[in-house]
Structure formats: structure tokens, C-alpha cells
Amino acid sequence: MKVIKQSAHPSPKVSLILLDWSVRESFHLLHYLSKQDVDRDLFEVIIIEYYSRVSDAIRPFEDQVDSWLLLEVPEDCYYHKHLMYNAGIVVAKGDICVICDSDAMVKPGFIRSIITEFENHPNTVLHIDQFRNARKDLYPFCYPDFSEVTGRGCINNVGGKTRGVVDDKDLIHNRNYGACMCARRDALIAIGGADEHIDYLGHICGPYDMTFRLVNSGHREIWHQTEFMYHTWHPGQAGADNYLGPHDGRHVSTTALDALISGRIMPLDENESLRVLRMGEHQYGCDGEFNISPNHLIAWKKANLLEGKKWAAGNSSRKIWHGFVVDQMIDGFVAYPRFLEHPEFSRFKNQLEVHAANEERLNERLDHLIPFRLRVVFPVVTVFTYLSRALGLTSLYLQRRWGRFTHHGTQT
Amino acid sequence: MKRLLNRFATRWSQFRDEVVGLIRGFQLLIVNLALIGNLRPAGLEPITVIVDSLREAAILRLLWIVRLLPCHKILVVRRTCDLSLSMQSDFGSESLLIVTSRAFSKHYPLLAELRHQRRLVVL
Numbered sequence: 001m002k003v004i005k006q007s008a009h010p011s012p013k014v015s016l017i018l019l020d021w022s023v024r025e026s027f028h029l030l031h032y033l034s035k036q037d038v039d040r041d042l043f044e045v046i047i048i049e050y051y052s053r054v055s056d057a058i059r060p061f062e063d064q065v066d067s068w069l070l071l072e073v074p075e076d077c078y079y080h081k082h083l084m085y086n087a088g089i090v091v092a093k094g095d096i097c098v099i100c101d102s103d104a105m106v107k108p109g110f111i112r113s114i115i116t117e118f119e120n121h122p123n124t125v126l127h128i129d130q131f132r133n134a135r136k137d138l139y140p141f142c143y144p145d146f147s148e149v150t151g152r153g154c155i156n157n158v159g160g161k162t163r164g165v166v167d168d169k170d171l172i173h174n175r176n177y178g179a180c181m182c183a184r185r186d187a188l189i190a191i192g193g194a195d196e197h198i199d200y201l202g203h204i205c206g207p208y209d210m211t212f213r214l215v216n217s218g219h220r221e222i223w224h225q226t227e228f229m230y231h232t233w234h235p236g237q238a239g240a241d242n243y244l245g246p247h248d249g250r251h252v253s254t255t256a257l258d259a260l261i262s263g264r265i266m267p268l269d270e271n272e273s274l275r276v277l278r279m280g281e282h283q284y285g286c287d288g289e290f291n292i293s294p295n296h297l298i299a300w301k302k303a304n305l306l307e308g309k310k311w312a313a314g315n316s317s318r319k320i321w322h323g324f325v326v327d328q329m330i331d332g333f334v335a336y337p338r339f340l341e342h343p344e345f346s347r348f349k350n351q352l353e354v355h356a357a358n359e360e361r362l363n364e365r366l367d368h369l370i371p372f373r374l375r376v377v378f379p380v381v382t383v384f385t386y387l388s389r390a391l392g393l394t395s396l397y398l399q400r401r402w403g404r405f406t407h408h409g410t411q412t
Numbered sequence: 413m414k415r416l417l418n419r420f421a422t423r424w425s426q427f428r429d430e431v432v433g434l435i436r437g438f439q440l441l442i443v444n445l446a447l448i449g450n451l452r453p454a455g456l457e458p459i460t461v462i463v464d465s466l467r468e469a470a471i472l473r474l475l476w477i478v479r480l481l482p483c484h485k486i487l488v489v490r491r492t493c494d495l496s497l498s499m500q501s502d503f504g505s506e507s508l509l510i511v512t513s514r515a516f517s518k519h520y521p522l523l524a525e526l527r528h529q530r531r532l533v534v535l
Contacts, residue, residue: 168492170518215524248514249430260520261513261534263527320436323443337444339510342533348451373480374446381442381471382435388467389431 007044007066014043017088018102021050021079026141029102030061037108048084077300081205082194086271099207100180105230113227125214129162130179130229138232149230181207193274195267199255202243212260243311332357449482458507459484464515
């Protein structure tokens with residue numbers, strides 16, 4: 001790890017953690033942070049670069065950067081954002097850690113809103129949603145007005161609020177969990193920081209892994225109702241051609257969802273530096289103290305993630321097969337119906353758990369466990385689901401087109 | 413033209429991934445429900461299943477009618493307001509509450525509280 005710059009702020013309230021993995025073209029958030037209506041000493045800005053690039057995009061705003069670290073991960077390794085979150089948490093000096101987009105716009109009251117929210121509700125994890133504008137003429141970033149971002153081309157403005165904030169149908173998919181997540185540093189350390197499991201490698205990741213585990217540990221999740229971030233279009237924002245870990249089909253990590261569902265608090269793979277902090281051996285990270293497990297540098301090698309010329313996406317030690325959870329163990333595979341995870345049914349473990357040396361043998365044995373009449377139903381369910389989902393999405397698409405058409409009509 | 417094809421391919425793979433996820437989740441629900449039905453003697457406390465779509469509710473009803481699944485009550489929670497707070501207290505006392513992981517994760521701020529009750533199973 002190389003330190004380009006280290007924070008001189010003795011005790012800021014808020015630490016903003018901004019990430020780069022040699023891809024960012026613009027760090028214009030730093031411009032908006034220079035316009036905040038609070039004392040500059042109240043917050044610090046930490047830049048974490050995954051590889052070794054000293055980004056030219058930061059240079060124009062260098063006076064706004066307090067700490068700047070290069071993790072110096074070898075170029076042949078794939079990026080893992082959670083490692084960067086952990087590096088940020090370790091070096092942060094503020095009480096509140098803020099993990100947010102570095103290419104978004106914020107209003108002058110952004111930092112003040114975060115501080116106020118935590119003064120009023122200390123035991124929370126705060127998220128701030130993002131207005132997103134799809135207009136390509138705003139790229140390269142040209143410092144548009146806030147009203148321009150929320151106006152024509154904005155895909156999620158519902159009466160001055162983001163669609164995610166007003167939504168009550170599907171919170172996880174309609175809200176932008178990666179836009180801005182704020183939590184107390186001590187709470188993040190207590191849950192072991194971000195999970196460095198390989199399932200979060202590449203595009204399928206996000207601070208929601210920590211949000212879910214904070215909720216499991218008793219924190220209240222709050223979405224700010226009046227403060228927002230503002231994001232304009234840039235190429236590659238959808239993570240095309242990225243390595244994808246296991247996800248639910250809509251790019252939300254199933255490993256994180258599993259944590260939420262099972263009530264798990266600790267990460268599957270905890271960073272050593274976070275563990276040291278959690279055990280109370282140090283309070284703050286210092287130069288060269290952030291540990292990167294040597295095993296990660298092997299497992300995350302790009303060459304190990306490729307199948308031919310394509311990414312071997314979604315490799316996970318846990319799978320679902322015909323309604324059974326299949327875990328890969330050192331000595332083979334074990335499958336069990338999910339309800340056995342509940343204490344009330346754990347007494348049936350010996351009766352229903354299936355072990356096998358390889359996956360094929362396991363699948364055969366599971367086939368015998370599922371009644372034939374039920375297996376016949378599976379293809380019917382599959383066809384029915386495809387058809388109904390296609391109809392549902394078509395109707396949603398037409399509704400949105402109609403909404404935009406009529407909205408545009410009333411404006412002109 | 414190439415861009416259009418790429419866009420179509422991306423959308424199709426997103427759609428396919430999503431539907432595969434839906435199917436896996438629903439298979440998990442029906443297999444687990446069937447196995448729970450085999451384990452539990454008839455006439456025991458009722459089962460309430462919470463799902464997030466009318467499609468799943470319709471299939472579950474059909475499977476119950478043809479006796480493939482045990483008798484259960486179905487609640488469809490499509491919006492947060494569909495699950496009223498007054499009903500939550502009723503769940504824990506008498507019925508075994510089974511909620512799909514999809515419905516749980518969609519409405520977790522509401523349902524996370526229920527998880528602490530002994531009789532909530534998330535599938």
C-alpha cells in the first residue's frame with residue numbers, strides 16, 4: 001500500500017470514502033464538496049485506488065483530498081470494491097463513514113444533512129438515493145444545474161423525490177444502495193466491515209452487504225427523504241462485460257440477500273485489519289497497516305476467473321437445485337431443504353440431509369427425494385413464469401413510455 | 413445495428429437471469445412446502461404463506477387443490493401496505509408463517525421484526 005497523502009484533520013465528524021479502480025474519468029463530487037455549508041474541518045475525504053494509478057482526474061481537486069491511498073493490488077487481479085471499503089474504514093478518523101459515488105453531484109447541505117441525521121438517530125444506517133439522468137449530451141461532465149439533472153432525461157424523478165424513496169413495492173431493486181451509505185465507524189467495525197468473500201468480486205457488490213448486516217445487528221435503516229445525489233450518464237455505468245458474482249437476476253448479490261434472510265451479522269471473509277480493530281488492538285489504521293490477504297491475490301487473479309474468453313460468472317460455494325440448498329464442502333457436497341435452517345425444524349436434519357461425493361450423484365439422489373408429481377409441475381411453472389414475467393415487463397415498459405410521452409406533452 | 417443487437421442481447425440475458433431466479437425461488441418454496449407437509453401430521457397448526465406475486469399465489473392454490481401441497485393460507489404482499497401491522501401479532505401465536513426469500517427481501521424493513529418470532533421460516 002502506498003500513501004500519497006494523509007489526513008491532517010485531527011477529529012472530523014464525517015469520513016467520505018471514494019473509490020477508484022483505475023476507471024474513473026471524473027471525481028466531480030470533490031467540486032461539490034468544496035461548496036458545503038459546514039466547516040471544512042468537520043469532514044475528511046479519503047480516496048482509495050485499488051491498483052497503482054495516480055489518477056489525473058483527481059488533480060484538479062487535490063486540495064479537497066485529505067487522504068489518498070493506492071492499495072497497489074497487482075494489475076492481473078480483478079477489482080473487489082469491498083476491499084476498498086475496508087481500507088477506507090480502517091484509515092477513517094471520522095465517527096461517521098460515508099461510502100458514496102465520486103462522480104455524482106450533491107447540494108451544499110449534503111454533509112450537514114448526514115451529521116444532523118446521526119445526531120437525531122445515532123443507531124441507524126443512513127442511505128441517500130440518487131436522481132439519475134440518461135441524457136448523453138451531459139457527458140463529458142459539464143457541471144449542469146441540479147434542475148437540469150432532475151428535468152428532461154431523468155429516469156427516476158417522481159414529484160421531486162426519487163422513485164426508490166417513494167416506492168413501496170420493491171425496495172431493494174428500486175433504490176440505489178450504492179449511491180451513498182452512511183454508518184457509524186464503530187458499528188461497521190463491530191460487524192467486521194465489508195465482506196471480502198469472492199462472491200462480491202467485480203460488479204455484484206455494494207455497501208448494502210453492510211447495510212443488511214447492520215440491520216441484522218439491530219440498526220435501523222433510514223432513507224433520507226429530502227437530501228439526494230445527482231448522477232449524469234457516462235459510458236460503462238451498467239457494468240457491462242464485468243465479472244459478475246452470484247446475483248438474483250437483477251444484479252443484487254444473493255450472498256448479501258442470504259445474509260439478510262438468515263440474520264447473519266459477521267462477514268463470510270473478514271479483513272485482518274478490521275478484525276484487529278474489532279478486537280480493540282488498535283483504534284485507527286496507520287501507514288502500511290492495512291492487510292490484504294495473500295490468498296485473495298491468487299483467488300482474484302483474472303486468469304483464474306476466465307472460462308475461455310468469457311468470465312466464469314457466478315461461481316459460488318452455495319447453489320440452489322430443485323428447491324434444495326447445495327453446499328460444497330471439503331469432502332464433497334451436502335444438500336438440504338432450506339427450512340432445516342430454522343431451529344424448529346433442525347431436528348429433522350439427519351432425516352433430510354443428503355451427502356454425496358460429487359454433484360451428479362447428489363442431483364440423482366435429490367431427484368428421488370422429490371415426488372414425481374411435483375417434478376412434473378416444474379416445467380409448467382417455468383413456462384408460466386416466463387410468459388407472465390414477459391407480459392408484466394411489457395406492460396411496465398408501455399406504462400413508462402406512456403408516462404414519459406404525456407409528461408413531455410404537458411411540458412411542450 | 414451491432415449496438416442494437418448488443419442491447420437486445422443484454423436485455424435478454426437480464427430477463428433470463430431474472431426469470432431463472434424467480435423459478436428457482438418458487439421451486440424452492442414448493443419443494444420445501446411439500447416436505448414440510450410430509451413431516452407435519454395433518455390437523456396441526458395452520459400454515460400461512462407470504463408471497464409477492466399473484467402468479468405464485470395462483471400456482472400455490474392450484475397445487476393445493478390437486479393435493480400436491482399441504483393446506484395453507486396465502487397472503488400476497490405486493491406493496492408494504494398490504495401487510496397491516498395489526499395482523500403481524502396474529503401470526504406468531506398460532507400459525508407457521510412461511511415467507512419466500514424474495515418477498516422477505518422486498519419488504520424486509522417490515523418483515524425483519526417477524527423473524528425474531530419462533531414461527532417465521534424464510535425460504
